[in-house]
Structure formats: C-alpha cells, structure tokens
Amino acid sequence: MTSIILLSVLGIVNLFFGFLKSNKILLPAAMVILALVFGANLLDWNAASESYFNNMLTIDRYSVAFTGIVVLTTLLLIPFSEKYVRDGQENLAEYYSLLLFALVGAIMMVSYNNLLMLFVGIEILSVAMYVVAGSDKRNVRSNEAALKYFLMGSFATGILLFGIALVYGATGTFELAQINAGIVNPANASLQPMLYIGMLLMFIGISFKVSAAPFHYWTPDVYEGTPTFFTAFMSTVVKTAGFAAFFKLLLAAFFAAQGFWVPTIMAITVLTLLIGNVGAVAQSSIKRMLAYSSISHAGYLFIGLVAVNGKLSANAIFFYSLAYSIATVAAFAVLKLVSDQRQREDYASFNGLAKTNPLLAFVMTVAMLSLAGIPLTGGFFGKFFTFGAAIDRGYIWLVVFAVVMSMVSIYYYLRPIIAMYMQPADDETAEPIVVGGFQSAVLVLLALITVVLGVLPGLLSEVF
Amino acid sequence: MLTAFLLFFPVAAALLLHFAKGNAARVLALGAALLEFAVAVFAAVSATLNMAPGNSEAAYSTFSINLPWIASAGINFHIGMDGLSLLLVLLTTFLVPLIILASFRHDYPNASAFYALILFMQTGLIGVFVSLDAFLFYFFWEVALIPIYFLAGVWGSERRIAVTFKFFLYTIIGSLFMLAAFVYLYFQTGANGAVRSSDIAAFYSLSLTASQQAWVFWLIFIAFAVKMPIFPFHTWQPDTYTESPVPATMLLSGIMLKMGIYGTLRWLLPVVPLGTSQWGKLVMILAVIGIIYGAIIAIRQRDMKRLIAYSSLSHVGLMAAGVFSLTFMGLQGAVIQMLAHGVNVVGMFFIGDVIQRRTGTRQISELGGLTKHTPLLSVCFLVLLLGTVALPLTNGFVGEFLLLAGVYQYNMWLGAVAGVTIILAAVYLLRMFQRVMLGPETSFTSTIQDLTGSELAVLVPLIVLVFWIGLFPNTFLRISEPAVLQILTLVNR
Numbered sequence: 007m008t009s010i011i012l013l014s015v016l017g018i019v020n021l022f023f024g025f026l027k028s029n030k031i032l033l034p035a036a037m038v039i040l041a042l043v044f045g046a047n048l049l050d051w052n053a054a055s056e057s058y059f060n061n062m063l064t065i066d067r068y069s070v071a072f073t074g075i076v077v078l079t080t081l082l083l084i085p086f087s088e089k090y091v092r093d094g095q096e097n098l099a100e101y102y103s104l105l106l107f108a109l110v111g112a113i114m115m116v117s118y119n120n121l122l123m124l125f126v127g128i129e130i131l132s133v134a135m136y137v138v139a140g141s142d143k144r145n146v147r148s149n150e151a152a153l154k155y156f157l158m159g160s161f162a163t164g165i166l167l168f169g170i171a172l173v174y175g176a177t178g179t180f181e182l183a184q185i186n187a188g189i190v191n192p193a194n195a196s197l198q199p200m201l202y203i204g205m206l207l208m209f210i211g212i213s214f215k216v217s218a219a220p221f222h223y224w225t226p227d228v229y230e231g232t233p234t235f236f237t238a239f240m241s242t243v244v245k246t247a248g249f250a251a252f253f254k255l256l257l258a259a260f261f262a263a264q265g266f267w268v269p270t271i272m273a274i275t276v277l278t279l280l281i282g283n284v285g286a287v288a289q290s291s292i293k294r295m296l297a298y299s300s301i302s303h304a305g306y307l308f309i310g311l312v313a314v315n316g317k318l319s320a321n322a323i324f325f326y327s328l329a330y331s332i333a334t335v336a337a338f339a340v341l342k343l344v345s346d347q348r349q350r351e352d353y354a355s356f357n358g359l360a361k362t363n364p365l366l367a368f369v370m371t372v373a374m375l376s377l378a379g380i381p382l383t384g385g386f387f388g389k390f391f392t393f394g395a396a397i398d399r400g401y402i403w404l405v406v407f408a409v410v411m412s413m414v415s416i417y418y419y420l421r422p423i424i425a426m427y428m429q430p431a432d433d434e435t436a437e438p439i440v441v442g443g444f445q446s447a448v449l450v451l452l453a454l455i456t457v458v459l460g461v462l463p464g465l466l467s468e469v470f
Numbered sequence: 471m472l473t474a475f476l477l478f479f480p481v482a483a484a485l486l487l488h489f490a491k492g493n494a495a496r497v498l499a500l501g502a503a504l505l506e507f508a509v510a511v512f513a514a515v516s517a518t519l520n521m522a523p524g525n526s527e528a529a530y531s532t533f534s535i536n537l538p539w540i541a542s543a544g545i546n547f548h549i550g551m552d553g554l555s556l557l558l559v560l561l562t563t564f565l566v567p568l569i570i571l572a573s574f575r576h577d578y579p580n581a582s583a584f585y586a587l588i589l590f591m592q593t594g595l596i597g598v599f600v601s602l603d604a605f606l607f608y609f610f611w612e613v614a615l616i617p618i619y620f621l622a623g624v625w626g627s628e629r630r631i632a633v634t635f636k637f638f639l640y641t642i643i644g645s646l647f648m649l650a651a652f653v654y655l656y657f658q659t660g661a662n663g664a665v666r667s668s669d670i671a672a673f674y675s676l677s678l679t680a681s682q683q684a685w686v687f688w689l690i691f692i693a694f695a696v697k698m699p700i701f702p703f704h705t706w707q708p709d710t711y712t713e714s715p716v717p718a719t720m721l722l723s724g725i726m727l728k729m730g731i732y733g734t735l736r737w738l739l740p741v742v743p744l745g746t747s748q749w750g751k752l753v754m755i756l757a758v759i760g761i762i763y764g765a766i767i768a769i770r771q772r773d774m775k776r777l778i779a780y781s782s783l784s785h786v787g788l789m790a791a792g793v794f795s796l797t798f799m800g801l802q803g804a805v806i807q808m809l810a811h812g813v814n815v816v817g818m819f820f821i822g823d824v825i826q827r828r829t830g831t832r833q834i835s836e837l838g839g840l841t842k843h844t845p846l847l848s849v850c851f852l853v854l855l856l857g858t859v860a861l862p863l864t865n866g867f868v869g870e871f872l873l874l875a876g877v878y879q880y881n882m883w884l885g886a887v888a889g890v891t892i893i894l895a896a897v898y899l900l901r902m903f904q905r906v907m908l909g910p911e912t913s914f915t916s917t918i919q920d921l922t923g924s925e926l927a928v929l930v931p932l933i934v935l936v937f938w939i940g941l942f943p944n945t946f947l948r949i950s951e952p953a954v955l956q957i958l959t960l961v962n963r
Contacts, residue, residue, distance in 0.1 A: 360624075375616070380612055380615075380616070380642070381608070381609045381610075381612040381613055382609070382612070382613050382616065386609075386612075387540075390605075390649075390653070393653060394543075394653055394656075394657070397653055397654060397657050398657055402654065405650065405653070406650060409646050409647075409649070409650055412646065413639075413642070413643045413646055416638070416639060416642055416643075417639070420635065420638065424623070424631055424635065427620060427623065427624050428623050428624055428630065428631050428634075429631075462539075463540050464538070464539055464540040464541055464542070467540050467542060467543065468542040
C-alpha cells in the first residue's frame with residue numbers, strides 16, 4: 007500500500023518539478039522516486055498480508071513480487087528517455103507523472119481482491135497509455151496509434167465492464183473468493199449461462215490488454231506509432247500487470263469453473279502463439295517484429311495460465327515476466343538509441359553495429375537470445391518453468407506446439423544479430439551511435455540481470 | 471574441484487582476454503589453453519594411478535561435485551568425470567591449444583573476441599562432457615552452440631551468413647526436441663509422489679514402458695543425430711565446414727561432433743534401452759548408408775576442405791554404427807575412434823589450410839607436385855592421411871577394426887557393407903594425395919615453402935598421437951573400459 011501512496015503523492019510532486027526552468031532535474035527525480043517506491047515495496051515482503059478499503063485491495067507476497075517487477079522495469083527503462091531531456095521536451099514532467107500514475111494502476115491490477123478494483127486499475131493504466139501513445143503530436147503515425155488504441159481500448163473496457171456486471175449478476179458479489187464460492191453454490195445453477203458469458207466477456211477485455219490473439223490486431227500498429235520509449239513501457243509493464251491480474255482472476259475467482267475456461271484459454275494460447283510467431287517472421291521493421299514477438303510472449307505466458315498449477319504456475323509466470331521484461335527493455339532501449347540517431351527502424355539500420363558500438367550489439371544479442379529462450383539467459387528458464395508447469399498437468403501436446411513455435415521464433419530473433427555482427431556497415435550506418443555513460447551502465451546492468459537469471463535461476467525461481 | 475576448474479577456467483580466461491589486444495590476446499589464449507591441458511593431464515594421471523583393479527568408482531569419485539542449482543525443482547549442479555568423460559576432456563584440452571596455435575598465421579580482425587569465443591566454446595564442450603544432470607547437460611549443449619555460431623558467422627567466408635544460419639537452426643531445433651524429452655523424463659521421475667530430479671541416476675532408474683521409450687528415443691536421438699551428423703540429418707555439415715574459418719572447422723569436426731556420440735553413449739542408450747533396441751536397427755541402416763554415401767560423394771569433390779568434410783561424414787557414420795551395435799567392441803571402438811578422428815581430422819584441415827594459405831587455392835585440380843619443395847609437409851600429410859585410411863599401426867586402424875568387429879557382431883551384412891568404407895577412404899584420400907602432392911607442378915605451387923616452426927608445433931603433437939594411439943591403444947582403452955562396461959550393463963538391464 008505504501009507504494010501506491012508514494013507513487014500517487016510523488017507523481018503529483020513530480021508535476022510541480024515541471025514548473026522549474028530546467029528539464030535536467032526531472033530524470034534524476036523520477037529515478038529517485040522509483041527507487042524509493044521499489045525499496046518501500048520490498049519492505050512489505052515480510053509483512054503479513056493486509057487488506058485495505060473493505061477488503062478490496064490485498065497486499066501480499068504475490069502483489070509485492072509483481073509490483074517489484076513493474077517498478078524495476080520502469081526504473082531501468084527511464085534512463086533511455088534522456089533524449090527527451092536533451093531536446094528540451096516541454097511536457098516531460100507530465101510524461102513522467104503519467105508513467106508513475108500508470109504504475110499505480112498496474113499495482114492495483116496485481117493486488118486487487120475485488121473486480122471493481124481490477125477495473126479501476128486497468129482504467130488508470132490504460133488512460134495513461136492512451137495519452138502517451140499520442141505524445142508525438144506532430145507525427146501522423148503517433149496520432150493514428152493513439153486514436154486506434156483509445157477507440158479499441160474503450161471498447162475492450164466496455165466489454166470487460168459488461169462481463170464484470172454479468173459475473174456479479176450470476177454470483178452476487180465482486181469479491182474473488184466469494185465469486186468462487188458462488189460458482190459452486192447450487193442455488194446459482196440456473197444462472198450458469200450468465201456466468202459463462204460474463205467470464206467470456208471478461209477474458210476478451212483482458213486479452214485485449216495483454217494483446218492476445220484474436221484481440222491483438224491493434225498491437226503492431228500502435229506499437230509502431232507510439233514513441234519507442236513508451237512502446238517499451240507498454241510491452242513490459244502493461245503485459246506483466248495484465249498477466250498477474252489474469253492469473254489471480256482465474257485462480258482465485260474462477261477456479262471452480264475450470265472445465266469451462268481451460269479449453270477457452272487454451273484456444274487463445276494456440277492462436278496467440280501462432281499469430282505472434284508467424285507474424286513476426288514477415289516483418290521488416292525491428293519495432294514491428296518486437297510488437298509481434300510481444301504477442302507471442304503473451305502466448306507463452308498463457309501456457310502458465312492454462313496450467314493453473316497453484317504455486318508452480320505463479321512462480322513460472324513471475325519468473326517469465328521478469329526475464330521477459332528485462333530482455334524487452336534492453337531490446338527497446340537499443341532500438342531507441344539506434345533509431346533516434348539513424349531515423350529508421352528496419353533490420354538494415356543495425357548493420358555493422360558490432361563494429362561501431364560493441365556494447366549495444368552485445369546487449370541486443372543477449373536480449374535476443376533471452377527472448378528466443380536460449381540457455382545462459384533468463385528467457386530459457388522462463389520457458390522451462392512455464393512449460394514444466396503445463397507438462398505437469400499433462401498438456402504435452404500444447405508444450406510441443408509451443409516448442410515448435412519457439413523454433414520459428416529463432417528465425418526472427420537471429421536477424422538483428424546477423425545484421426549487427428555479420429553484415430558490413432553501409433555509409434549511412436557507419437557512424438557510431440552516441441550513448442551516454444549512465445545509459446551504458448544501465449545497459450550492462452540489463453544484460454547482467456539476464457545472464458544471472460540464466461545462470462542462477464534458483465535465486466528467484468521460487469518466490470511464493 | 472579439478473573438474474570445476476577445468477570447466478570454468480576457460481571462460482574466466484575468455485573474460486580476461488577482453489582486456490588484451492592483438493598479439494597479446496592470442497598468446498594469452500594459448501597460455502590459458504596449455505594450462506588447462508596440463509590440469510587435464512594431471513587429472514588423468516592421478517585417476518589412472520588411483521585405479522584399483524576392478525574398482526574404477528574410487529578413482530573418479532574425487533572428480534564429482536554435486537551442489538544445488540535450482541534447489542526447489544531438484545535440479546543440481548552435478549558434474550563429474552568417469553573414464554569416458556575424462557578421455558573426451560583430454561581430447562578437448564589437447565586440441566584447443568593446437569587449434570589456437572594453428573590460427574596464428576591468420577590475422578583475424580578483432581582477435582581478442584575471436585580467441586575469447588574459442589575459450590568460451592571450450593567451457594561449453596567440457597560442460598557437455600562432465601555434466602551429470604540432464605538440465606546441466608542441455609544447458610552446456612546449447613552454450614557450446616553460441617560461440618561457434620559467431621565464430622563461423624563473423625569470421626567465415628562469403629556464404630557464411632546463410633550457411634551458419636542453417637546450421638544454427640538445424641542444431642537448435644534438434645536440441646529443442648531433446649529438451650522436450652528431458653522435461654518429460656524429469657516429470658516422470660516424480661511419478662507416484664516421488665521427489666523429482668533431473669540427476670542422471672534418476673533418469674537411469676526410470677522404468678518407462680516400451681511405447682513411451684520409443685518416442686522419447688526419437689526426441690533425444692534427433693538432437694544427437696543432427697550434431698554428429700547421421701544421414702539424413704547431415705545437410706548442414708559440408709557447407710558449414712567449408713564456409714567456417716579453419717579454427718571453427720577444427721572445433722566443429724574435431725570436438726563438437728563428438729558431443730553427439732558422447733550424448734548417445736551417456737544420455738540415450740542407458741536412459742531408453744527398450745527404445746534403442748526397437749529402433750537401433752533403423753539407425754544402424756541409416757548410419758551405414760551415411761558411411762557409403764559420404765565416401766562416394768567425397769570421391770567426386772574438387773575442393774580439399776569439402777573432401778575432408780565428406781570423409782568426416784563417412785567416418786562418423788561408422789562410429790554411430792559401432793555405438794548402436796551395442797557390443798563391447800563397438801562401444802570401445804567408438805571411444806577410441808572419437809580420439810583418433812579428432813586428431814586426424816584436425817590435422818587434415820590444418821594441412822588443407824597450410825596449402826591454401828601458400829598457394830591461394832583449395833581446388834585439387836589446380837595443385838600438384840608439392841612434395842619437391844615441401845618434404846616435411848608431405849610426410850606429415852601422409853601420416854595423418856594414412857591414419858585416416860586406417861593403416862595398421864596408426865590410430866585409425868585400432869578404431870575402425872573394433873568398430874567393424876562390433877558392427878559385424880551385430881549383423882554380418884551390415885558389417886560387410888560398412889567395411890567397404892576402408893576401401894573407399896583409400897580411394898578418395900590417396901587420390902587426393904597423389905593429385906595434390908605428386909605429379910607435375912602447377913603455376914600455383916612452384917614457389918611453395920615448407921612448414922615453419924609454429925606449424926610443426928601443431929602437427930608434431932598430432933603425429934605423436936597418431937602413433938601413440940596406434941601402437942599402444944591400451945593406454946586409452948583401459949581408461950574407458952569400466953565406463954563402457956557400465957553403460958552396457960545399463961543397456962542390457
């Protein structure tokens with residue numbers, strides 16, 4: 007709870023920094039705020055779980071762990087907004103505050119105990135995203151992205167809300183545990199169709215937020231149009247919070263109706279994996295490739311959901327989200343640095359990067375290997391744990407399908423590596439990219455975390 | 471502790487290389503590799519001295535380390551060496567310094583990264599040979615792939631990008647099948663509420679039904695078959711060997727190929743014996759097809775490097791056939807032939823490289839009459855070549871004799887067909903020697919110089935081993951015998 011309070015208060019304080027003449031203070035201030043929140047959040051780890059607002063929010067280890075991921079991700083991402091500071095971006099304080107408020111929404115999504123809180127959390131997060139998606143006002147693509155995201159997102163929220171209402175109608179409560187009790191209550195048997203339709207509509211709403219197929223169609227366009235810095239935030243924080251929320255919903259509220267939703271979620275999983283991976287192969291822009299890859303990673307995370315294996319799944323989803331977020335931040339950070347200077351986002355813009363910027367090339371390689379799930383990186387163990395949870399439940403065919411899909415993914419994750427190390431630089435790309443010292447340090451840290459997760463997964467493989 | 475040192479020292483040295491530039495990098499790399507070799511020899515000698523008759527366990531027990539890695543899941547950092555592992559570690563540590571030395575004549579751009587990758591690769595290879603936990607094994611199996619991909623892809627010749635990409639996809643797809651099988655087996659160890667474990671002992675004591683074993687066999691086998699490679703999983707091999715820079719080719723053919731054979735011995739036969747007996751015959755037939763197929767294509771090659779690549783394909787087929795014959799002689803033959811082939815093929819590729827560097831061509835038709843100017847080179851070439859042809863008293867003979875005897879024991883007809891390989895090998899190798907070294911000189915070869923000191927330093931140790939293995943095979947066979955017997959007991963249980 008301290009983290010929510012801190013973020014809300016400091017977010018407003020941060021807005022006032024915007025009145026200062028200089029932009030220089032904003033970046034350190036935002037980092038200090040996030041570091042504070044991260045520390046305060048960790049302090050809650052050993053505290054007994056506590057409920058707030060009439061049991062609408064529960065802060066327990068589950069919420070602390072996922073809050074940790076989203077705050078850490080933002081903290082590591084923020085140094086790469088340095089170009090906005092340099093360019094004297096006039097709305098910078100607002101952007102940072104929006105991200106801080108978005109985090110409040112994300113934290114509510116991982117600690118809700120009541121469907122209304124889930125809804126409020128999603129809305130807080132989404133509204134901030136609608137704004138930042140269009141933050142590059144003079145760019146047509148950014149405007150398009152914002153409009154598309156806003157319209158689609160509003161529909162999705164409407165559908166989610168309708169679903170919540172139907173679930174309420176069928177069970178008479180918004181609270182997770184009581185919904186579960188309501189499902190098995192024989193008195194509600196006649197309301198079962200309403201419950202199922204409500205669940206289905208809720209799944210649609212959340213699937214939209216985590217960009218799972220077939221509700222993914224907005225993802226590539228919005229990711230491409232949104233400024234890279236905010237795309238990175240979308241594909242890590244929003245996704246992590248969405249999955250943590252989804253998992254909690256399935257485990258705590260709908261556990262009793264497994265027979266209904268497991269096949270549904272499984273169908274979404276298969277479709278998401280297929281569309282994400284096959285779609286990514288066809289892309290010529292790295293940013294669009296990362297957008298599709300983010301769809302495919304939603305699919306791998308879904309496997310953890312399908313398994314609903316209590317602790318095993320929760321641990322797997324936690325580890326996967328962490329490894330995925332760190333690697334994705336690294337990938338987007340490199341992409342942002344490269345595209346800021348070279349003004350392009352295709353594979354060829356990475357040509358010869360290993361010669362001009364060995365560090366950038368190395369970090370990108372680690373990120374790509376991790377996303378592809380190759381050992382020595384956290385991504386490998388992320389896949390390993392989620393697949394393990396599913397195999398434990400006997401879904402071998404699903405895992406085989408996911409393995410085949412990750413073979414496909416190797417094709418597109420290798421392409422940036424090939425461009426960086428094996429293609430000669432052409433005139434346009436021969437100039438080294440300017441990278442600040444602090445940014446380099448953060449990049450090294452990102453690569454280091456990925457490798458540590460891959461070599462000593464035991465540190466974080468069993469947090470719950 | 472010795473095992474842990476052998477495992478981690480190269481990668482530590484690789485990290486240090488980052489601070490060295492140019493010449494200093496390769497000298498440092500060579501020094502590290504030599505130190506590593508010395509430690510491996512020390513380990514081998516101390517194990518051999520400690521070996522009481524009939525009790526090999528005691529001699530190797532000091533090599534084993536078992537620490538929790540992902541403790542909650544029952545996955546341990548379990549490494550150790552028995553005779554089989556020890557021999558392959560010896561081979562690896564012996565060849566790596568030579569491979570580094572062999573690259574001295576080339577000026578590779580960004581040398582410190584180049585040599586760091588070779589050392590990194592060494593850690594991966596040794597990790598494969600000493601892992602006693604399935605996931606650790608898989609981990610190192612993949613770790614070895616990353617440096618070789620960069621070695622071949624960054625420093626290779628023109629068509630390197632497409633070729634290494636194909637290689638990477640092939641091998642990683644194969645290994646993912648293996649991973650699926652390992653995860654499945656891992657969850658099987660938890661049947662009936664037992665604690666799950668991925669330890670090799672837990673895998674050995676699994677009791678799976680024949681039908682389970684049948685498909686688990688294929689999942690694991692494909693990974694190893696791609697790596698070896700066995701026909702028809704070989705299509706990446708000749709291209710990759712040809713396009714890679716020489717040190718990478720040497721690593722691939724000399725050591726990496728043995729990962730497949732070693733994996734079969736350690737992780738396939740004893741884990742799924744029923745699957746092996748069900749499909750072994752088919753694999754034998756594929757292997758024998760590979761032997762003949764590789765040899766026939768080798769005869770038609772015009773490029774020296776490609777010719778050696780196809781001959782390697784043919785030889786590895788024979789090793790695979792020996793392994794799947796499941797006889798004592800076949801397995802021992804495979805072990806000794808792994809060493810012999812490693813020595814010979816690395817030597818052959820090196821000589822090919824020496825000739826190419828001096829004359830600027832690898833085309834057999836453009837060469838000729840080298841012997842006149844290069845007596846040392848011709849002698850070295852001839853010795854290594856005869857070793858490959860399996861002339862008695864050379865290393866190849868011991869291996870091929872045992873292997874053919876094993877295959878013959880399994881099935882007379884297969885043995886007979888596989889035996890043709892010796893004749894075919896003589897055909898393509900002697901023809902190559904004749905056309906490259908003898909006959910009239912060409913414009914490419916008239917001004918060629920003989921071997922230099924550093925080149926001799928690479929070839930002499932190889933030649934010493936050609937005769938050592940050929941004359942005193944027992945030095946090595948004795949080390950591997952207990953391990954091979956144990957594998958056979960497990961297979962026939």
